[in-house]
Amino acid sequence: MSSPATTPAVVHRKRRGAEALLIALALAIVIFAFCAVGLGARGEVPGFVAGLAVLLVVIAVATHLVVRFVAPYADPVLVPLVVALNGLGIAMIYRLDLARLDSLGEEAKQFAGRQVMWTALGLLLFVAVLLVVRDHRKLQAYTYTFGLAALVLLILPLLPVVGRQINGARIWINIGGMSLQPGEFAKICLAIFFAGYLVVKRDALALAGRRFMGIDFPRGRDLGPILAAWLVSLGVLIFQRDLGSSLLFFGLFVVMLYVATERPGWLVVGTSLFLGGALFAATTFSHVQSRVDAWLSPFPVTDGTFQLTQGLYGMAWGGLLGRGLGEGNPYLTPFAYSDFIFASFAEELGLAGSMAILLMYGLIVERGLRIALLCRDAFGKLLATGLAVSFALQVFVVVGGITRIIPLTGLTTPFMSYGGSSILANWAIIALLLRISDQSRRPPPEAAPMQMDDATQVVKL
């Protein structure tokens, strides 16, 4: 019997067992971190650790089972990495809560409990996205719906009733007493919109154009969408005073354009547009100007550079191996639990620990790009690339700002910073990546033998 050779070249293994082991290791790290924080700061293991361990194990087992049944071929290392980062973030927030309790007494604000609640909600959203989006290609049908949703989400904070201005940036909305940053969700909507748009338009963008100085530049009329994206991100910068999101949105669009068209000309155009906009903003708007000044000359310390220099001192005090969890003074930096949580980690875990954390972020991005490579359809490829790049850009903007590589901007460190919107949106991103990964690693359908006798008839006209 000569059966046709239909076996695919590569058979991806599910690796769910490996995932379970890694999740167990991640949980062990998180519980270890809580114990170390308690021992370092108070000299005793916090009393709730046993209860917390039980809660964590229950949540982790539930998450693992959901992935096992809903996305069996999904990538095995994404969830453990995210669990570790999220748990470490909560441990550090708890450590800063303890410090605040010492200095302010009983009325001090406590953030760790709320962060645990947000993480639980994030996991629910993660499961919901996995259950609702059974095939990522269905999202392509809603390309322009997601584009509109992104615009609405970006405009919401500017509206009079719901919008809130906190710490100088107008990026918050207030719903029922809770503050949310709709920009975090706009990021996902924009990635879906760009992917859907570019899949359709990339041929026109890639094939037409002229060559100048060895680089293919696009046609003038094809510049429309990139100019629109530039204007929107400039609008975010001007009206919401949010440097980080502006950089994130524009960078995301330029990179996705480059990936879709394989034309480096877009990078040249995008970078020059961005530099032009940044230069314009830095000379025109006082809030951008002060950030750039603080970046270029943080010393002598003024009110404007206090946070940045405290973070730098903290990281220097951490040194190679760190002070040890609970033994440094990260609480001396303003917003050590949100914007500057990476500096807190660098102080208490040192260069060795912060490199491990950066490597975890790097692995998440690597998995995202790997998923894009494996994916079989163009929309999924672009979407996975976009999500991974937005993640990478965000980490770069935050950590780069804290370590004084670029001007400091207010973005959250994914999964670690205190903040509900960030946790929710990033869990949704991971769910989408797992869905695309599940689709692309699944073995292709077997060659169904064709039934030749009931072939459809062609109507002869």
Added chain:
Amino acid sequence: MTELTLTLIKLGFLAVLWLFVLSAVSVIRSDIFGAKVESPRAPKAPKQRAPKPPKGRKPKRGMPSTLVVTDGPNAGQLVPVTGADILLGRGTDAAIRLDDDYVSTRHARFSTNGEQWYVEDLGSTNGTYLGSQRVTTPVPVDLGVPVRLGKTVVELRK
């Protein structure tokens, strides 16, 4: 709590952190060293699939060398198969520019993974059919199996 214990805890935590990172890397080491490739000769329970096509047109073994238009306005045209993707449609970038009103500009694509050819519908208006089944995902197609796009029928030949 002595200074020594705290130092040990600190170093121990860093060690566990790196252990986690390294074990995550070891799970994905197949990215670097390659994934398991199943040998084509492995017995794969041939009884389960491939109940014989009733009309006895057995799909032939081996790789195709041409893609032939067997019916429709462009009948008789053929395009050599190299291993690169073949785009079919009315557009200018199609491998065979089909002169068929029932075919979309970018209608369907033939592609291969080196062993098996697949046909994939590119969101055409009237659909791509294998027998009576409309193609929605990339579907494996064997030698001599007619694939219908609009009023055009194409097949892979040796």
